[in-house]
Amino acid sequence: MRSGNLTSVLAILLGTALGIGGYAFTYAKGYSYLLNDPAACANCHVMRAQYDGWIKSSHHNAAACNDCHTPHNLLGKYAVKATNGFFHSFYFTSGRYPDNVQITPFDRDVVESACRHCHQAITEEIDAGNTHGRAKGIACTRCHISVGHSEAAAFLSTPTFGSNHDKR
Amino acid sequence: MTNGNVNQRRPRRFLLTTVVLAAIAVFAVTALLINIFERKQEARNPFYRVVELNDTVSDPAVWGKDFPMQYDLYLRTVDQQRTKYGGSEAMPHSPTEADPRSAVARSKLEQDPRLKVMWAGYAFSKDYRERRGHAYMLDDQTFTERQQANPPGACLNCHASMVTVYNQAGNGDMMKGFQAINHMKYAEARQFAKHPVACIDCHDPQTMQLRVTRPAFMEGIKALKATQGVQNYDVNKMATRQEMRSYVCAQCHVTYYFKPPEKTLTFPWTKGLQVENIIADEDENKVKEWEHPDTGAPLIKARHPEFEVWSMGVHARSGVACADCHMPYTRMGGLKISDHQVNSPLLKINRSCQTCHHFPEEELRERVEEIQDRFFRLRNTAMDALMDLINDIKSNKEKANPAQLARARDSQRRCGFMIDFIMSENSMGFHAPQEAQRILGDAINQCRLGQLALHGGPEPSHFAASMAEPGKADAPQK
Numbered sequence: 001m002r003s004g005n006l007t008s009v010l011a012i013l014l015g016t017a018l019g020i021g022g023y024a025f026t027y028a029k030g031y032s033y034l035l036n037d038p039a040a041c042a043n044c045h046v047m048r049a050q051y052d053g054w055i056k057s058s059h060h061n062a063a064a065c066n067d068c069h070t071p072h073n074l075l076g077k078y079a080v081k082a083t084n085g086f087f088h089s090f091y092f093t094s095g096r097y098p099d100n101v102q103i104t105p106f107d108r109d110v111v112e113s114a115c116r117h118c119h120q121a122i123t124e125e126i127d128a129g130n131t132h133g134r135a136k137g138i139a140c141t142r143c144h145i146s147v148g149h150s151e152a153a154a155f156l157s158t159p160t161f162g163s164n165h166d167k168r
Numbered sequence: 169m170t171n172g173n174v175n176q177r178r179p180r181r182f183l184l185t186t187v188v189l190a191a192i193a194v195f196a197v198t199a200l201l202i203n204i205f206e207r208k209q210e211a212r213n214p215f216y217r218v219v220e221l222n223d224t225v226s227d228p229a230v231w232g233k234d235f236p237m238q239y240d241l242y243l244r245t246v247d248q249q250r251t252k253y254g255g256s257e258a259m260p261h262s263p264t265e266a267d268p269r270s271a272v273a274r275s276k277l278e279q280d281p282r283l284k285v286m287w288a289g290y291a292f293s294k295d296y297r298e299r300r301g302h303a304y305m306l307d308d309q310t311f312t313e314r315q316q317a318n319p320p321g322a323c324l325n326c327h328a329s330m331v332t333v334y335n336q337a338g339n340g341d342m343m344k345g346f347q348a349i350n351h352m353k354y355a356e357a358r359q360f361a362k363h364p365v366a367c368i369d370c371h372d373p374q375t376m377q378l379r380v381t382r383p384a385f386m387e388g389i390k391a392l393k394a395t396q397g398v399q400n401y402d403v404n405k406m407a408t409r410q411e412m413r414s415y416v417c418a419q420c421h422v423t424y425y426f427k428p429p430e431k432t433l434t435f436p437w438t439k440g441l442q443v444e445n446i447i448a449d450e451d452e453n454k455v456k457e458w459e460h461p462d463t464g465a466p467l468i469k470a471r472h473p474e475f476e477v478w479s480m481g482v483h484a485r486s487g488v489a490c491a492d493c494h495m496p497y498t499r500m501g502g503l504k505i506s507d508h509q510v511n512s513p514l515l516k517i518n519r520s521c522q523t524c525h526h527f528p529e530e531e532l533r534e535r536v537e538e539i540q541d542r543f544f545r546l547r548n549t550a551m552d553a554l555m556d557l558i559n560d561i562k563s564n565k566e567k568a569n570p571a572q573l574a575r576a577r578d579s580q581r582r583c584g585f586m587i588d589f590i591m592s593e594n595s596m597g598f599h600a601p602q603e604a605q606r607i608l609g610d611a612i613n614q615c616r617l618g619q620l621a622l623h624g625g626p627e628p629s630h631f632a633a634s635m636a637e638p639g640k641a642d643a644p645q646k
Contacts, residue, residue: 006183009183009187010186013186013187013190013194014190016190016194017190017193017194017197020194020197020198020201021197023201024197024200024201024204027201027204027205028201028204044207044211045211045502092207093200093203093207098518098519098522099496099497099498099499099518099519100518100519100522100523102518102522102526103526145526
């Protein structure tokens with residue numbers, strides 16, 4: 001009888017925890033992070049500008065978030081997803097992150113490898129030269145910063161005040 | 169007996185541990201759930217109009233009821249925080265009957281006594297301090313020692329919230345009100361002013377759209393656009409939103425003079441925005457603001473031409489507005505609003521510079537300070553050159569013939585204005601680094617040409633053409 005009571009209490013407790021946990025998971029669209037839809041990355045508003053920039057970018061039809069920001073192998077992909085997912089959630093929950101989010105050196109390296117994965121033919125030739133290339137410490141995104149998502153894209157379509165330069 | 173007790177205790181302890189662990193887990197998950205809920209709520213746009221705003225409401229505190237976040241940031245312009253060259257630093261001041269301020273900004277005249285020689289005979293040589301936040305603009309103007317020179321009411325144009333003042337002074341006609349204030353003396357006009365620059369000066373009270381409310385800018389930009397082939401430019405109808413994010417600042421952060429006889433506040437832009445264009449405009453209008461007591465030169469004064477200098481730089485060329493760096497988007501919960509605590513971008517490098525420049529904050533700060541260090545060095549050389557010219561004229565004005573003296577005095581007018589222009593501009597050369605150094609280089613040359621002229625040196629080549637009409641003689645023709 002005693003052990004029966006105990007089991008019932010435990011079952012109720014476990015069920016409650018699972019229920020609340022499950023609700024939180026659904027409410028926060030937790031399932032969406034297991035898929036590949038870029039909209040999931042803008043679930044919280046922090047990545048809104050990056051998502052909007054990507055929609056307007058040249059890579060929009062060629063690559064989604066995960067194609068550049070996760071490694072191109074199954075294990076690596078989910079390891080990076082899990083790590084970044086944890087830290088993004090942590091910083092977003094605690095509110096301790098800069099207004100303009102900046103990529104970490106590790107994630108920059110992931111992106112660099114992704115560029116090279118698809119553009120291998122070109123990057124190999126660049127590496128063979130002696131001014132640019134990975135060995136020289138110059139990343140693709142050092143110059144091609146806006147191909148994925150330019151948050152500053154809005155400027156480019158704006159008439160500039162520069163006409164005064166020509167006015168003499 | 170003993171065994172039975174142990175057996176009974178074990179499940180109890182197990183039960184207790186499980187309950188505690190489960191409670192912690194449920195507590196944590198619920199806390200997370202509530203946090204997610206709050207974050208989702210933040211991301212919505214909560215806007216409640218609790219007071220009706222119109223063009224008779226100048227008090228920013230009333231606007232602040234509708235826009236509490238923007239108002240809160242606006243109030244923070246009282247903060248005084250310095251950067252390497254930026255001088256918003258609170259210096260203690262003993263309040264007196266005439267000047268009740270308990271803190272003031274540092275005196276630039278004390279930092280660089282050459283300024284007193286440069287502006288000798290003019291009110292600026294009596295009191296000239298570092299700028300402070302928008303919150304102080306009205307007090308700092310009301311209590312400056314320059315008030316002893318009895319300045320015109322036109323000064324108020326940029327040191328107070330003026331929409332209601334103009335409407336009141338002109339019986340509903342802003343232009344008439346502007347003229348009326350220009351005619352008054354400062355002390356008389358000051359009675360109308362209640363607030364420093366406020367919401368109403370840049371925003372339409374109905375739509376919150378940016379708008380220009382200063383007649384002097386409307387006229388100035390119209391004249392400037394005419395030089396570019398755009399006739400009858402109406403800034404409030406024809407400017408893009410991105411342009412307005414600079415133009416509202418340019419209502420005041422520009423150089424100007426008071427056009428006689430009515431002392432109309434005028435922006436000298438009829439020939440363009442380059443320093444030589446501005447000198448040419450003021451020459452044409454025969455502007456002479458004071459005479460230097462030691463040299464007798466007829467002089468003009470430059471005032472904080474941030475807009476003109478910015479427009480010569482690469483940021484303007486790339487379409488980056490004043491507000492992009494000085495009022496960058498800032499996070500308030502899930503909302504992004506523009507930062508109404510207008511101050512140096514060096515105090516907010518992440519939100520300002522790192523929007524476009526993806527380099528570490530320290531690297532970006534060093535880049536800016538390198539530009540400023542170089543400017544500061546050449547600026548000192550230029551000030552020395554100006555001192556040499558002034559001293560040279562002073563000790564030779566009896567010996568030199570009238571033509572030589574006239575040319576030397578003209579040089580002082582030009583090089584003094586050029587140095588003043590780029591020095592009273594608040595960015596230590598950063599707004600347009602190359603143009604800033606070019607101006608200093610040409611100014612140093614102009615000072616030395618003045619000295620040469622004084623001693624009967626030869627007429628310098630390109631003198632008239634390159635200085636008076638830039639581009640005509642030495643720039644490649646398009």
